Amino acid sequence: DTAVSQTPKYLVTQMGNDKSIKCEQNLGHDTMYWYKQDSKKFLKIMFSYNNKELIINETVPNRFSPKSPDKAHLNLHINSLELGDSAVYFCASSRETVTDTQYFGPGTRLTVL
């Protein structure tokens, strides 16, 4: 059974479009995260939610808006996509915010043309 799943796996779109990436975890974790992995393979945290509440919001353009309808889901909506948004986006979850192992999804490769 997949612990952390993301859809879609690949996303190719034109500049200016709006797109969403979905994430679901079936681990019963309280905390979920979104990370961006750029072309140099650096992983950077974007957002963190604990029990549907936003607790970390790094310096991310407000075109990116996370939404957590419930504890098991954290979706990422991106407005007015730009070329620089091309990256792999990873969702992750952990039992608590700071002390526990993070479990990652398979990633969504976003390509903006």
Added chain:
Amino acid sequence: KQEVTQIPAALSVPEGENLVLNCSFTDSAIYNLQWFRQDPGKGLTSLLLIQSSQREQTSGRLNASLDKSSGRSTLYIAASQPGDSATYLCAADSWGKFQFGAGTQVVVTP
């Protein structure tokens, strides 16, 4: 601001040799440090998590040490196998945020 560095960026060893991967961090005020494995085109798999109060963690052929005072963690992989070929990332948890290194790409040749 926490900065995490991994050296070397790439490593190639013959099968059977022990692997030593280094991770350094600038802010010693960390809650924990986690080691991950990333296979090409795939997500991250957690290998070991060391709490700030611990000095090391072991799982099978893997052993990770943590020295907060010097800002270092080392991942040892004993008797490497071709299946160990992957990119290994460390991440330091500071103030609830994981700061990742750029990773060490490992190739184990048969």
